[in-house]
Amino acid sequence: MTTLSAAQLKQYQEKTFRTTESARLRTPQQAVDFVNERGFIFFWPVKGVTMPSLWCSVAGDRPVADAHDDPGHTSWGWKDQMLDKRVWYYGRILRKRNTIISLQTVPFFYALSPNFGEPELEISDQYHAGQIPLEVKLIFEALLVKGPLDSIALRREAHLSGPNSNTPFNRALDILQRDFKVMPTGIAEVGTWKYAFVYDLTHRYHPELLDQSRYISENQARDHLVTTFFNSVGAASDKQVQSLFGWTQPETQKSIYRLIEKGLLSNYSQIGENSIFQYCLTSLLK
Incomplete structure (x- = not known):
C-alpha cells in the first residue's frame, strides 16, 4: 500500500488549479493558456467535484460570490468575450455544468459522442x-x-x-x-x-x-480523457471518474486499469491518514 499525504495532494492541486495568489490568471490569454494546459475545466466550481475551474483560477479557492462587482467575476466577461473567438469549446458538458475544453482535447470527447459523420x-x-x-x-x-x-x-x-x-x-x-x-x-x-x-x-x-x-477509438478517447483528468487532480476514485464522465462502471475501470498497466496511475493509494483509497498519478509517488 502506497501513501500520499493530504498535504502533498493539496500542494499539487493548488499548482494545477492555479489557486495560489501568485499563480492566478489575470488576462484572457492566460485563461486560454490555462485551458490548453489542463485540457478541460469547469467555468464555475461544481459542488462535490474536484476539478479546476476558471472562477477559482481567477478568484482563488472560494465559492462564487453573489456580488456582481466581485473581482472574480472578471471570469464571466472573459467567457463571454471568447465565445465567438474559436479559442476553446464551451458548453454544458460534464455533469451538465458549464465546461471549457481546449480545442486539442475536444476531438476525444467528440469521438465518444453519438456523432458519426451525418x-x-x-x-x-x-x-x-x-x-x-x-x-x-x-x-x-x-x-x-x-x-x-x-x-x-x-x-x-x-x-x-x-x-x-x-x-x-x-x-x-x-x-x-x-x-x-x-x-x-x-x-x-x-x-x-x-x-x-x-x-x-x-x-x-x-x-x-x-x-x-474519425480515427480515435473509444478506448483511446477514454484513456486520453482519464489521463488528462488525473493530470489535473492528481488522485481520484473510480467512482469520481465514472460520475464526472457519465460512463458505465466497466468502461471506467477498464480505462483506469489500462493506465495502471502503462505505469501512468498507481493502484489503490492511501491519501492521508483517513484510509481513503484512490488511484493517483505514479509520478506523485516518486
Missing part, C-alpha cells in the same frame, strides 16, 4: 429510435434551417415559446450540448435582461471535428 440523419434516427425527446429534434432542425439563433429566437422557431415549454426547452438544450450537437457561440442583447446565448450546430461551427475524431 448529423442531420443521425438526429432523425435517434428520435425515431426513442433515444431523444421531440424538443431535441425541433431545436436541432430549427438551427439547421435558420442558422445561428439567440435563445429567444430559437424557442420561437422551434415552436417552444409557451410557458409550459421552459423545462422541455432547457432539458433539450442540455442534451444537445452534452452530445456535442449544439453549442453557444456568442451573446445577443435581446430579451428582458438584454443577454442571451446565440446557439449554432457544432458540426457547422467546428466542421473539423468530424475528421479530427
Whole structure:
C-alpha cells in the first residue's frame, strides 16, 4: 500500500488549479493558456467535484460570490468575450455544468459522442429510435434551417415559446450540448435582461471535428480523457471518474486499469491518514 499525504495532494492541486495568489490568471490569454494546459475545466466550481475551474483560477479557492462587482467575476466577461473567438469549446458538458475544453482535447470527447459523420440523419434516427425527446429534434432542425439563433429566437422557431415549454426547452438544450450537437457561440442583447446565448450546430461551427475524431477509438478517447483528468487532480476514485464522465462502471475501470498497466496511475493509494483509497498519478509517488 502506497501513501500520499493530504498535504502533498493539496500542494499539487493548488499548482494545477492555479489557486495560489501568485499563480492566478489575470488576462484572457492566460485563461486560454490555462485551458490548453489542463485540457478541460469547469467555468464555475461544481459542488462535490474536484476539478479546476476558471472562477477559482481567477478568484482563488472560494465559492462564487453573489456580488456582481466581485473581482472574480472578471471570469464571466472573459467567457463571454471568447465565445465567438474559436479559442476553446464551451458548453454544458460534464455533469451538465458549464465546461471549457481546449480545442486539442475536444476531438476525444467528440469521438465518444453519438456523432458519426451525418448529423442531420443521425438526429432523425435517434428520435425515431426513442433515444431523444421531440424538443431535441425541433431545436436541432430549427438551427439547421435558420442558422445561428439567440435563445429567444430559437424557442420561437422551434415552436417552444409557451410557458409550459421552459423545462422541455432547457432539458433539450442540455442534451444537445452534452452530445456535442449544439453549442453557444456568442451573446445577443435581446430579451428582458438584454443577454442571451446565440446557439449554432457544432458540426457547422467546428466542421473539423468530424475528421479530427474519425480515427480515435473509444478506448483511446477514454484513456486520453482519464489521463488528462488525473493530470489535473492528481488522485481520484473510480467512482469520481465514472460520475464526472457519465460512463458505465466497466468502461471506467477498464480505462483506469489500462493506465495502471502503462505505469501512468498507481493502484489503490492511501491519501492521508483517513484510509481513503484512490488511484493517483505514479509520478506523485516518486
